[in-house]
Amino acid sequence: MRNQVVSRDEWLKARVALLEEEKELTRRSDAVALRRQELPWVRIDKAYRFDTDEGAASLGDLFRGRSQLIVYHFMFGPDFTAGCPSCSAIADGFNGFAIHLAHHDVMLWAVSRAPLAKLEAYKRRMGWTFPWASSFGSDFNADFSASITEKQQREGGFEYNYRPAAPLTSRAAAGPVAEYAATTGADAATYMRERPGMSAFALEDGAVYHTYSSYSRGLDGLWGMYQWLDRAPKGRNEQGLWWRRHDEYERA
Structure with a gap:
């Protein structure tokens, strides 16, 4: 386990701090989307x-x-x-x-x-x-x-x-x-x-x-x-090219 285990209150404090960064990212993403629409x-x-x-x-x-x-x-x-x-x-x-x-x-x-x-x-x-x-x-x-x-x-x-x-x-x-x-x-x-x-x-x-x-x-x-x-506990967690066509997983 790579993550610290804390109380619910401690987790909530960390989560709210991250929420502010997520909101900023959303606002920045909205601004970039507008720039795309304004391209010549x-x-x-x-x-x-x-x-x-x-x-x-x-x-x-x-x-x-x-x-x-x-x-x-x-x-x-x-x-x-x-x-x-x-x-x-x-x-x-x-x-x-x-x-x-x-x-x-x-x-x-x-x-x-x-x-x-x-x-x-x-x-x-x-x-x-x-x-x-x-x-x-x-x-x-x-x-x-x-x-x-x-x-x-x-x-x-x-x-x-x-x-x-x-x-x-x-x-x-x-x-x-x-x-x-x-x-x-x-x-x-x-x-x-x-x-x-x-x-x-x-x-x-x-x-x-x-x-x-x-x-x-x-x-x-x-x-x-x-x-x-990107929202899962381990993120992308990639080692090489892991995905396949959707009809090939059972055969792998």
Whole structure:
């Protein structure tokens, strides 16, 4: 046991002190959210095309009558046989709140580079119902820092999370990364050419605008299980990559 054991009164005093810090964090979070909403917009003039369960679609079509669109850049490359386990853990929460977003003028989509047939098969396996589009053959993922080429991976010259990224090294492609890559049917290099992230867009007077994107630890708030773990007695308590796809735990 790593924590001190105290009386209820002593615990309450410590808890109230922490509450003040939590309130400050909430106020700071509200202020940062407002800053996100105040960011300038960038008009999207490129004609991106996607494959969806309703046929070919433009970026504007993904709004489906709403004025706001959120895209989760799901790591599922053309050569994968299954989606990234981490992205899958995040996406497990989408079914529950996508309908609420849709009724609040916000459309949520996952977008991946794998062909639609692969995405649809994996979606059935996972029991998901949220919309998922294929950007196969499109520049969409690359333009929004969600995928890179073999040359970029080998030589560098690309950015991720708004910082220059280094070429792939054998060390970076070893260990847990290689293990997780294997679960997608890809080698580590192929796996790491896909990048997780989210992007937000607005539709106004027929024009589409890019309003926000976030990557890496910026996705923590979307990863529902971490919000619960951060409030559990032992916190995240992580040693390596411990999570799996939700249908794989019993087999582990």
